[in-house]
Amino acid sequence: MLLAAAGAIAHGQSGSPEIYAIQNATIHTASGPIISSGTIVVRNGLIESVGSGADVPAGAWTIDGKGLHVYPGLIDALSRWGLPPAADAPASRPAAAPTAARRGGGGDDSPSNVQFQDDGGPEERPSNTSWLKAADLVQPNDPALTAARNAGFTTAVVFPPTGIFAGQGSALNLGGGRAGDMVVSSPVGQFLSLSVRGFTSFPGSLLGSIAYVRQVYLDAAHYKSAKAMYTQNPRGLQRPAYDRALEGVLESPRLLLPASRKVEIDRMIRFGRELKNPFVLYGGSEAWRAADSLKAAGVPLLINLKWPERDRESDPDVVDSLRTLEIRENAPAGPAALAKAGVRFAFYSGGVERPADIRRAVKRAVDAGLANDDALRAMTLDAARIYGLDDRLGSLEPGKIANLFVTDGDWLAEKTAVKMVFVDGKKFEPAAGGQTNGPA
């Protein structure tokens, strides 16, 4: 690789130049046709120009891109990168020793003075940290961020992971520095899990978690209108009690609902509509059967790249149901089915831990029929669109954030190495001559 300084070098705050020009490269814009030998100019963290005949401004660092490919930076559409390790499930009130009996004759039930607990229902806001924001939690020095960036990821849409109302996601650029510098947009949505809390704490079942979420959204609508009335004129009205759980819900521009099997996808499409908020589904292992449902509903899907597979540790004598076998067989064909039907979708890292394995998982979807450029969009532009960030992220277009990565071959080929990554126009070079997709 040739790095040539053209004229005077302007240095940015971090000591790197403010202007870069990558010339003679194959440029995959994601928003338009591939430019076979083009130039892309990056200035002050933004893309200044892209094209076959783009001018190289004076003072730019030029990079000879001959033989190289330039792609928009990859986006992990639902990520935990950069967050502290998951703590125990949060409780909105301390799950401490039994409190004074709330009912049932003062608890003086026996000589041992048995005291009952009623865990309450939705009103206690269990398993709810809706007010948390990933932007406030991110640890910029998390090695996971560097590892992801070395593999071509420039943005992660990070969500707090724990609880039913887990909290609010933030789109974070993986350039390090101060946490605030990383934030592209926050909040971008509320992460809902419908998880259960066992037999003694509400909700203990899917019945309860769905009912809980429904009640919270009704409460949020009520809270909003009550606060508006009170703000307008408090005289003569009882003050609505402050509720941080509802504040968090009302702050979120959309919600993410879990849906893997077709039954769940159909169920969550109905439920999302009922909640009267914009929503996105995540999971999608049975998306190959659900393209029609999603298309008809116009609902986007985030697809977990952890494809279902037989557990290596499973008993060799266990024979799975035909349904389970078919899900494993067909899950990687889901993205192709969605692309064909015109359903918007994006990929997320899910349970895939190593960044190199993520692109290998994408390759499986491509092998199952997904076009290479559709796969790229599912990790760039379409991820940005789903979060309403395609005005600044996801493609190589003038004026957008200069997030991109440069490789020495097709992004999904096993031997391709990532040569450079730009985040907010800042250049990073993976160590040891570039990270390949090969075994890490």
Added chain:
Amino acid sequence: MDRRKFLRGFLLAPLAAFAAGEVTVIRNAKILTVTKGSFDGSILIRDGKIAEVGPTVTAPADARIIDAGGQYVMPGIIDCHSHIGTEAVNEGTVTVSSMTGIEDTVDPEAIGIYRALAGGVTTANILHGSANAIGGKNVVIKMRWGKGAPEILLEGATPGIKFALGENPKRRGGGDSGLGGRLRYPATRMGVEDVIREAFTDARAYKAAWDDYRTRAAKGERLIAPRRDLKLEPLVEVLEGKRHVHAHCYRADEILMLLRVADEFGFKIRTLQHVLEGYKVAKEIKEHGAGASTFSDWWSYKMEAFDAIPYNAALMHKKGVLVSLNSDDAEMMRHLNQEAAKTIRYGGLTDVEALALITINPARQLAIDNRVGSIEAGKDADLVIYDKHPLSNYAKVQKVFIDGEMYFDRDKDMSERAVKAARRRQLTEKQKAAAAPARPAGGGRRPQ
């Protein structure tokens, strides 16, 4: 046809050979109408409904003909107490879980639905479990295998809710209860009654608050609306007679308690479920107007279920109670015809009375007898063909129709088994190979 698509298709598709809208005639059948006698004849199906039934019917020339070959046709079986087809049954963490509803967790692809079909069941009351004094809302489904969740719900069925008395709701937890170390209320039958009273007292207050708000808001007063409470809304519907109560119970004393509480609050118990001691208080059940949905001869699995007799159904029936037999179990659900037959041995019911326990009686209990429960003109064409009399141990379901569509065909099921088994073997081998380590890892091979 692509083999994979073919397989996918028959995994989950209804047998659409007899689509609604066409005219179908089942002829040469021994017809057990349950309500209008039994005779050799034919059934004419149009637009999913029974258009005509009798010794002869007037069929158009292009009607599809199914020759029953002298076999028996009865109305689809109705199970008034089941937990199949749902991904969750109990929300047992709270004393009142009326904010939950089975409609939220219906799984139309649960294999239990297909197996119920194969046992001649076409309709079932899918109830919340019995962990709490007041449980969640139920749904009535038809076994429309291959359809989506909203499509398997029986249209227009009156909504309902589960109550439960006795040992299940009063399990207080703690120690080695299996409920974890925490204690929950109630711990006694007195507490169960208290929970129900308190909940309906709250429901009355809730209704009053909304009535007050609406009255004052209508006069133009500036008010913040009350908060909607999904726990109390279904109870208000019970008070208004818009939602049926299906109450799990065993002992005579608790049955009387519930009837008294309901009378006091001015609502009706629609069905008593299990009700193993119902024979002791049949007169009181009859006076309240409750139905009874019981087992034929399943008891002694816990203390409150010991004082039971196999004559229970027949005795309650003879006292004028509307009685049905239910399964509460995915396996028993597949031979409710045999459960019904036991009432002939124990209680001396007639064939028709026995069949009514699993057809028209549960239909009446669920207030869906305008649609299902007997073979009559105007009702849904929900029909089962058995090779022998359905009250025989040897009878096997041959074909099942819902809304005139054939959803189960024994011959087809048998013939598809080899193809499915082969596909299963093929995928199992493929996925085992994929899960095996590609090469020995540096640290040595994993034990095989």
